[in-house]
Amino acid sequence: KPLVFSGVQPTGNLHLGNYLGAIRKFVALQEDNDCIYCVVDLHALTAQLVHEDMRNQIRSIAAAFIASGIDPKKHIVFNQSAVPQHSELAWIFNCVARIGWMERMTQFKDKTGGKNAEQVSLGLLAYPSLMAADILVYRATHVPVGDDQKQHLELTRDIAQKFNIDFGGHIRKAGTGVDIVVGEEPVHAYFPMVEPLIGGPAPRVMSLRDGTKKMSKSDASDLSRINLLDDADTISKKIRKAKTDPDALPSEVEGLKGRPEAENLVGIYAALSDKSKADILAEFGGQQFSVFKPALVDLAVNVLSPITDEMRRLMDDTSHIDAILRDGGERARARAEKTMKEVRDIIGFVQ
Numbered sequence: 125k126p127l128v129f130s131g132v133q134p135t136g137n138l139h140l141g142n143y144l145g146a147i148r149k150f151v152a153l154q155e156d157n158d159c160i161y162c163v164v165d166l167h168a169l170t171a172q173l174v175h176e177d178m179r180n181q182i183r184s185i186a187a188a189f190i191a192s193g194i195d196p197k198k199h200i201v202f203n204q205s206a207v208p209q210h211s212e213l214a215w216i217f218n219c220v221a222r223i224g225w226m227e228r229m230t231q232f233k234d235k236t237g238g239k240n241a242e243q244v245s246l247g248l249l250a251y252p253s254l255m256a257a258d259i260l261v262y263r264a265t266h267v268p269v270g271d272d273q274k275q276h277l278e279l280t281r282d283i284a285q286k287f288n289i290d291f292g293g294h295i296r297k298a299g300t301g302v303d304i305v306v307g308e309e310p311v312h313a314y315f316p317m318v319e320p321l322i323g324g325p326a327p328r329v330m331s332l333r334d335g336t337k338k339m340s341k342s343d344a345s346d347l348s349r350i351n352l353l354d355d356a357d358t359i360s361k362k363i364r365k366a367k368t369d370p371d372a373l374p375s376e377v378e379g380l381k382g383r384p385e386a387e388n389l390v391g392i393y394a395a396l397s398d399k400s401k402a403d404i405l406a407e408f409g410g411q412q413f414s415v416f417k418p419a420l421v422d423l424a425v426n427v428l429s430p431i432t433d434e435m436r437r438l439m440d441d442t443s444h445i446d447a448i449l450r451d452g453g454e455r456a457r458a459r460a461e462k463t464m465k466e467v468r469d470i471i472g473f474v475q
């Protein structure tokens with residue numbers, strides 16, 4: 125079975141963008157794949173070092189995974205810091221990757237805009253290297269993520285490729301590689317070329333206050349996002365207050381061009397109802413937002429409230445969540461150590 129890996133940072137309230145862009149895909153992929161889903165707590169230190177309630181943040185992401193339908197027995201759910209092999213491989217990748225590759229990342233530029241180098245952690249720059257290690261320490265091949273992570277996954281491929289080329293002779297000697305084709309080139313590779321799984325009607329859910337900005341945990345305005353822990357009244361208030369333009373909805377998808385807020389709400393509706401934007405416009409084309417928004421509220425509450433209720437129930441008994449994370453951590457560690465033994469052998473470390 126193909127091996128799927130993905131992670132979510134414990135950096136605040138999970139929102140509809142995290143759910144539609146990532147977690148819902150995690151759930152769907154369980155059927156035909158071997159899946160590893162990680163609460164990437166080490167990444168949470170990159171932008172902010174000290175977190176008041178790190179433990180409960182980690183538990184709440186794990187609770188969201190389980191409440192959304194991830195089966196931690198058939199698959200693996202764990203937190204990153206429980207598997208030190210991620211950090212070990214990240215160090216090696218720090219030496220494989222080039223500083224210029226990291227500096228070119230748009231997320232790095234967005235998060236550091238206006239700051240000087242004294243204010244930015246080295247970890248934030250190296251973040252994509254740890255992300256590459258998270259994935260490749262399991263030699264995972266498929267990574268479900270939101271559209272915002274596309275560039276980091278391209279970098280993961282670049283790191284894997286450079287490792288495969290730089291250590292090509294060693295990989296052959298160690299007898300651990302496989303023949304793959306990169307572009308037209310046959311390569312004897314240790315690390316696979318990962319495939320991002322991005323797509324669906326809402327690969328990038330936008331802020332409810334500004335259709336040109338992505339919905340984000342760190343947006344100062346809580347009205348900009350729907351949190352997975354919001355109750356029905358809050359969801360209703362946020363959707364009613366969502367920014368829109370004064371026109372009716374178009375009946376064709378092309379009519380959404382240049383109308384980012386309308387496109388976002390239609391995309392959210394489509395994703396939540398498992399339909400295409402065209403289907404939604406066939407139903408609501410010509411209608412005003414005063415009709416569309418209440419329908420979206422009903423849909424969002426119907427889809428999200430069972431998840432919210434289950435998350436709250438799970439958070440009431442932290443020992444259950446902690447046991448799931450411990451068990452997942454053990455199984456993940458065994459797999460990661462198998463890779464690291466081979467990597468140490470390829471590099472030539474004495475072990």
Ligand code: AQP
Pocket residue numbers: 131132133134135141142143144145146268269270271272273326327328329330338339340341342343
């Ligand atoms: N707006 C979004 N639309 C679609 N997918 C999204 N994701 C995040 N925002 C959107 C996807 O959610 C997964 C987990 O994200 P993360 O928590 O690891 O990091 P992030 O992308 O930095 O998320 P946030 O919410 O925007 O946090 P801050 O504000 O801290 O930067 C990823 O697969 C991501 O693509």
